[in-house]
Amino acid sequence: MDLVRDCLDKQLDDHNKRRMGRVDGLILEIEEGRQPRVAYVEVGVKTLMNRLSKRLGRASGWLMKRLHVDPDPYRIPWGKVRVGLNKVEAEVEAEKTPALEWELWLRKKVIGRIPGA
Amino acid sequence: MKKIFEIALGIVTSVGGFLEIGSIATAAQAGADFSFQLIWAVLLGGICIIFLVEQAGRFAAVSGRTIPDAIRERFGFNYFSFLYLVLALVSLLVLAAEIGGVCIALELATGIAFPWWAIPVALLIWLVIWKGSFGVIEKGVSMLGLVTLCFVVGAVIIHPPWSQVLKGAVPSFPQHDSAHYWFVAVSILGASISPYLFFFYSSGAIEDEWNEGYIGINRVIATGGMSFGSLISVAVLILAAMIFAPQGVKIEHYSQLPTLLTPVFGYWGFWLLVASVGIACLGAALEITLEIAYLTAQGFGWNWSENQRPLDEARFSTAYTVTIMLGALASLVGIDPLAVTIFAMALTAATLPVSIVPFLFLMNDYSYVRVYRNGWISNAVVIAIIGLAFVLSVVSIPLQIFGGD
Numbered sequence: 001m002d003l004v005r006d007c008l009d010k011q012l013d014d015h016n017k018r019r020m021g022r023v024d025g026l027i028l029e030i031e032e033g034r035q036p037r038v039a040y041v042e043v044g045v046k047t048l049m050n051r052l053s054k055r056l057g058r059a060s061g062w063l064m065k066r067l068h069v070d071p072d073p074y075r076i077p078w079g080k081v082r083v084g085l086n087k088v089e090a091e092v093e094a095e096k097t098p099a100l101e102w103e104l105w106l107r108k109k110v111i112g113r114i115p116g117a
Numbered sequence: 118m119k120k121i122f123e124i125a126l127g128i129v130t131s132v133g134g135f136l137e138i139g140s141i142a143t144a145a146q147a148g149a150d151f152s153f154q155l156i157w158a159v160l161l162g163g164i165c166i167i168f169l170v171e172q173a174g175r176f177a178a179v180s181g182r183t184i185p186d187a188i189r190e191r192f193g194f195n196y197f198s199f200l201y202l203v204l205a206l207v208s209l210l211v212l213a214a215e216i217g218g219v220c221i222a223l224e225l226a227t228g229i230a231f232p233w234w235a236i237p238v239a240l241l242i243w244l245v246i247w248k249g250s251f252g253v254i255e256k257g258v259s260m261l262g263l264v265t266l267c268f269v270v271g272a273v274i275i276h277p278p279w280s281q282v283l284k285g286a287v288p289s290f291p292q293h294d295s296a297h298y299w300f301v302a303v304s305i306l307g308a309s310i311s312p313y314l315f316f317f318y319s320s321g322a323i324e325d326e327w328n329e330g331y332i333g334i335n336r337v338i339a340t341g342g343m344s345f346g347s348l349i350s351v352a353v354l355i356l357a358a359m360i361f362a363p364q365g366v367k368i369e370h371y372s373q374l375p376t377l378l379t380p381v382f383g384y385w386g387f388w389l390l391v392a393s394v395g396i397a398c399l400g401a402a403l404e405i406t407l408e409i410a411y412l413t414a415q416g417f418g419w420n421w422s423e424n425q426r427p428l429d430e431a432r433f434s435t436a437y438t439v440t441i442m443l444g445a446l447a448s449l450v451g452i453d454p455l456a457v458t459i460f461a462m463a464l465t466a467a468t469l470p471v472s473i474v475p476f477l478f479l480m481n482d483y484s485y486v487r488v489y490r491n492g493w494i495s496n497a498v499v500i501a502i503i504g505l506a507f508v509l510s511v512v513s514i515p516l517q518i519f520g521g522d
C-alpha cells in the first residue's frame with residue numbers, strides 16, 4: 001500500500017458509515033532494527049496546521065487552549081482502521097469520539113436551537 | 118420517456134443556473150460600449166464552460182466523488198487549503214454581487230434603497246436552503262429562471278442586423294478604448310467560466326445519485342443547458358447594442374437596466390427585467406452559497422447534503438449560514454453592486470488556473486474515471502482553457518486598473 005496515495009487525506013467514516021472527517025495525519029513508529037510501522041491515523045486541526053507549517057501548528061494549538069478546546073488531535077489505532085478504495089473506515093462510533101466534538105457542540109448550542117432544524 | 122424528461126429538466130435547470138448578475142452586467146456593458154463586437158467572448162466562454170461542466174458531471178458520475186473531495190485526496194491538504202482560500206474568497210465576492218443583484222431588483226420594484234433589502238434577502242436565501250431540499254433549489258428556483266428567456270424574445274423582436282451579429286461572433290481587435298475592450302472581454306470570460314458552476318454541478322450529480330448510466334444524459338444536459346445559457350447572454354448583449362450603443366449610454370448603474378426591455382415590451386418590459394434579474398440572482402446566490410458550504414464540508418470530510426436535516430449536519434449548516442451573512446455584508450453597507458460584480462468577475466478570471474489545472478489531472482486519472490478518461494479533444498480544450506486562464510490571470514488585474522472605467 002502507498003500510504004500517502006491510498007490513505008492520507010481520504011474520507012474517514014465510522015463503522016456506521018457516518019462521515020467523521022479525513023485522515024489528516026499518519027503516525028509511524030520507528031524502532032531500531034525493525035521496519036517502521038503505522039501506529040495511528042490522526043484527525044484534527046493541529047495536525048492539518050502542522051502540515052502547512054510548524055508555526056501555524058503551534059499557533060493553532062495556542063488558540064485552541066485559549067478557547068478551552070483540547071488541541072491534541074484524535075488518534076485511531078491502525079488496527080481499527082480499514083483502508084478501502086474510496087474511503088477509510090474506522091471501527092469506532094464517530095459521535096463518541098473527539099472527532100465530532102465541534103459537530104455535536106454546534107448541534108446542541110446553535111443549530112438545534114433554531115426552529116425547523 | 119423518463120430519460121427525456123430528465124434531460125429536459127436538466128437543461129432547464131442548467132439554463133436557469135447559468136444566467137446570473139455577472140453574465141447580465143458584462144453582456145450589457147459589452148453591448149453598450151462595443152455594440153456586437155464582443156459576442157465572440159460570450160461564445161468562447163460558453164464553449165469553455167460546456168466542456169468543464171460536462172467533465173465535472175462525468176467525473177462525479179464515474180468516481181462517485183465531487184471535485185473538491187478528489188482535489189483534497191489527490192493533491193493533499195496543502196494544495197487544497199490554497200485552493201480553498203482562493204475559491205472561497207472569490208465565490209464570496211460573487212455571492213455578494215448576486216445578493217446585490219436581488220436587492221437591486223427589489224429596489225427597482227419598490228423604490229426602497231437596496232441596502233434595506235440586504236437582510237430580508239439574506240434571510241430568504243437562508244430559509245430556502247434551511248427548509249428546502251436539493252431538488253427544490255435545483256429545479257424549482259431554476260425553473261423560475263426561465264423568465265430570462267424574455268431577453269431572447271426581445272432580441273428577436275428588435276430585429277438586429279444579423280450580419281453584424283454574425284460578424285461579432287468572430288474575434289476582432291477594438292477600434293477604440295483597447296484597454297476597456299479587453300477588460301470587458303476578460304470580465305465576460307470570468308462571468309462564464311466560473312469555477313463555482315462546475316464545482317456545484319459535480320456536487321449536484323452526487324446529490325442526485327448519478328452513476329455511469331448518466332454519462333450520456335450528462336453530456337446532453339451540459340451541452341444543451343450551457344448553450345441556451347450563452348444564448349441568453351448573447352441576447353442581453355444584442356439588446357444593449359441595439360438600445361444603449363446608438364445613444365452612447367454607458368452602463369454605470371443597475372438602475373439603467375430596465376430600459377433594456379421597455380423599448381421592446383413597454384410597461385411589462387420593466388417588470389420582466391425586474392423578475393429576470395431578481396430570480397436569476399436569487400438562483401445563483403443559492404447555488405454559490407451551497408457551493409461554498411459543499412467546498413468546506415467536502416474538503417474537511419464533514420457530513421454534507423442538502424437533502425438531510427440541518428441537525429444531522431450541524432457544521433455544514435453553520436457553513437452556509439456564515440457564508441450568507443458574509444455575502445450580505447457588501448449590500449448592507451451600501452457598496453455599489455455593479456462595482457462588486459465587475460470586480461468579482463475580473464477576480465474570477467484571475468484565479469481560474471488554481472481550479473482548472475488540478476481538474477485536468479483528475480480527468481486523466483484512471484483510478485478516478487477509469488475508461489471514461491478525457492479523450493484528446495477534451496484534453497486539448499482543457500489545455501487551451503488553462504492557457505487562456507493563465508493569460509486572463511496575468512492581464513485581468515492590470516486591465517481592471519487601466520480599463521475598468
